[in-house]
Amino acid sequence: MARGTTIRMWRRSIFVLAALIIVGFGVIIFRLIKLQLFQGESLQQMALEQQLKDTKINAQRGTIYDRNMKPLAQSATVWTVVLESAYLKDDKVKEKIADGLSQILDEDKNEILEKSKKKSFYTIVKRKVESDVKDKIIEFQKENKITTGIRLVEDYKRYYTYGDFASCVLGFTGTDSQGLAGLESYYNEYLTGQSGRLVTARNAVGTDMPFDYEKMIPAQNGNNLVLCIDEVIQHFLEKGLEEGIINNKVMNRAGAIMMDVNTGEILGMAVKGGFDPNKPFEIADQTVKEQIELLPEEDRAKIKAEALEAQWRNKLVSDTYMPGSVYKQITTAMAFEENLINEKTAFNCTGSFVPFQGARPIKCHKHGGHGLQVFARAFCNSCNPSFIQIGQKIGAERFYKYYQAFGFTEKTGIDLPGEANGIFFSKDGSMGPMDLAVASFGQNFSITPIQMITACAAVANGGHLVQPHIVKQITDNEGNIVKNFDKIEKRQVISEQTSKRICDLLMQNAIDGGAKNGYIAGYRIGGKTGTTQKIGNSGPGGMDYISSFCGIAPADNPRYILLIYYDTPKGPSYYGAAVAAPTFAKIMQDALPYLGVERKYTDEEIAKLDIQVPFLVGSSVDQAKNQAINLQLNPVVYGSGETVISQIPDFSTKMPKGGTIVLYTDKESADKKVIVPKFIGLNLATANREASAAKLNIIIKGSSLSSSSSVCASQSIAEGAEVKPGTVINLVFAQSKTEHKD
């Protein structure tokens, strides 16, 4: 019995052993190879999905700069206050934290206390907390020796440096820093950057593992935009429009675009009646805001949404209008290019015109008509009957051909969201004789203001239709250029020659035609006004109008083009010449010197030109008098001294020829005051007389130099003020009555 194994037992044992090892372990190894080597990756993927907690690290959104690298929109660091309540064990500490945070953050204490009781590692207490508040929290932690439980997570907030400024261009961002409108939306992809990730392992209960397992992929900050827009020019536009809106009681916002004629770079684009992109969801217009607050609750949200939609809307790109007489330069370009007329072609205007047999006569804005006139005059008179005849010469087919060529049937491709399409009479371009008649002077079809200015730029720059653009280049974090936006020329529409001839007409029009309110001495302004009725949208006070002005400078070699656009002016006048042209002049007067456009004066202008006041202090009275007279100034001496001890105006001040320079020879006389008279309403000659009588100097701005019928519209120092004699007062002159109702 105690004998060892038998042969059979041995064999059977070997069999059992072999079964265990080969079958058992063999199957195991087969299974492990399958699971670990073949399905390993997919299983690991599934495991990771449940194990990893992904925390987003926000990327800093790129800055938007103007062309001179002044920041217009930038993201600054703010903080998200997060409670890691799972680390908090002691109720007293929780109480203390809730107390402290509620005070610093101005939040409800009980709410924070509630949050601190959750077994979580990430409960947001407050978002977008500024750095000074963050410092207070850190201080609070230090004071109370709180080492865990509060976490401050970096985030970004968008700041718009100038507030309500270029808002319809810049747009704004939402809570997660995503671009929602304007450039912020159009270039969102570039600006956003790549958010980073903080991957932490978490266990099955969802809390972080208490052991170090962290992987950080840093965020890649967004690219910057460098705009063609010049902050200074933009400010000129905004200021000009603001004034215009007030003066003309503009009801439905106003816009202005300034563009480089040759490259299509937008130097400024303003829509006034906009919003503050720092607070995009607030109604910027106080009256609208108050009206909404008076509404019953249920209507409020809807009306508010509409109002917000309206204030965000970039009228210049997303809205269409009938261009009216501004379009006449396009019609002229067609006719010149096709050699149908020239400057000397004669047109007769009897005050109305019947385009074809049996049609309703179309009136000219001048009752009684302009009579017989050469075309150049008809252009300056903005004579509708003349243009109807020109339109008939062009014919519908050619008209539409050029209409397409000038880009009115396509989007300009400007880098802003929501560009609208124009509306023509028909989709295939056919038009009836009446359509053609009114289209010749810009009526009954709709285009966007950006299309209008782009076409006008083509007329001015030698016929090249360029693509307008706002962004000049995209740079990365370190300032390296990622992308450059060069000039894109779509096609040449008209010849250089035609372009030149129309520029001359436009300049003529600004000198003594309908656009003279836009004239500025020395800058060779060329321009065309426009006034159009808004279709089917008559307000309570009669018809609603859009007044516009589109002008170039300098007309002998055009560089800049500016379009002014007022929607629904309800002031004393609604004509483009009276409403839009003064704004044009005002903006250009500031902008052109800034842009370094050289002045060139005609002899007539030189005669009226301002001179610089010489330095006369210290000279003897006689010497000073002589010097002043030589400079065509009118010296007035106060006091009994021998030498001049002070002068008004000061050295190097600009003043008109024939102005008064006051020389003081003793101290007593320096206290002398004069009273400012009323200049408003006076014509240039009377104003001059009044000024010299009061021993004051005036500087004339506006259309006074080119027109005899203009009167003073505003004075820089109010009537009745006491000033020293010789003080310079700025007067702005404008047309007293509109000669051309175009």
Added chain:
Amino acid sequence: MVRNYNKFVAEVKNSGERRNKRTSKSKKSIGSKKLLSVSKRLTPIRKKFKIFSIRSGLDMPFFFINMAILVIGLIMLFSASYPNAYYYKHGDSYYFIRSQLIWAVIGVVAMIAISYFDYHHLHKLAVPILGLSFVLLIVVLFMPMVNGVHRWIPLGPIGFQASEITKFAIVLSFAHFISINFKRMGTFRYGVLPYGIILVLTAFLLYLEPHISCLIIVVLLAGGMLYIGGVKLRWFGLVLAVALAAVGYVVLFTDKLGYANGRVQGWLDPFTTNPNVDTWQTKQGLYAIGSGGLWGLGLGQSRQKYLYIPEPQNDFIFSVVCEELGFIGALIILILFAMLIWRGIIISMRAKDKFGALLGIGLTAQVGLQVILNIFVVTNTIPNTGISLPFFSYGGTSLVMLLAQMGIVLSISRTSKIEKT
């Protein structure tokens, strides 16, 4: 030195002669078939402990392979258990490993002690232990349920599973009965009936617990031992046919085994989205195994042990091993286990008597079966059922029991005709 060496050689020779004498003496006693008298005639082995001696020391390869597995097992237990310990034992990461280490020390001491114990004394204990096994299996049914089953018998601060004793009792008693009835194993009365009765009774009691995994192991162990013991193959064929018929009947004609059905469903599709089928443990285990890939995430780097795998220190510890050590690490551990089983069975086959041979093969096969079935479960090769991984899974009494059993194998090795260095 030379003298010492000579003395050493002489001693070895002497001991060999003495052994041979005893062996020839005990040959005669085979004739008497009285069970209890067998051990009386075997004088206890009184020999000096010699590590490098042939046929007297214990088997070094087996011992060291076993120690290696134990050490790796303890390291892996610590790695797998500390997150659970941290979260559920009040931040005490050492909760499981501390207790396991203590039991491991006790177990190793017991193993070495038992290796000095002449295993022939176990002849006397075979019937009492079988009796104890039945008693415990009945007692355990009256114990409070844990996780829906009656498995644990509380014994003061510790608890142990009745089935641990059962497995040993079956191996021991079968080795005992087969060795004394070896010549008549071909008959039904002596070769099949008694074992059948013991097995059916045991299986029935285990089914009542229920403890299906232990039942499977017991049946497989018993079957293996009877096979080696010389039972005619036709009986196996018959049992297999009956078992297949029974399984076929259950599968085809009953639907009341919802519990089992769910398991089968979960086994066939561990990633099922069916909310009625709980495959969480299997799924998490597979994630862990897959995550390991070829080289593993590195020791201690398992992520699945962070409360994803329920009780990673228990049955599913091997999935954590696979995750941390990869396919290569798992393969090395499998090779160690295979070597242990191979060595254990070889030792037993060369044991000087059939009792030793059967006992050793049974005990070694028990370890092998548990390893294989455990990893089958973890790799979802068979439906999920609770089988722990020997030397790795947490459980003090089970570890001591295993080490003690390995001590018996070592005891057998002392008289086994095998090169032991």
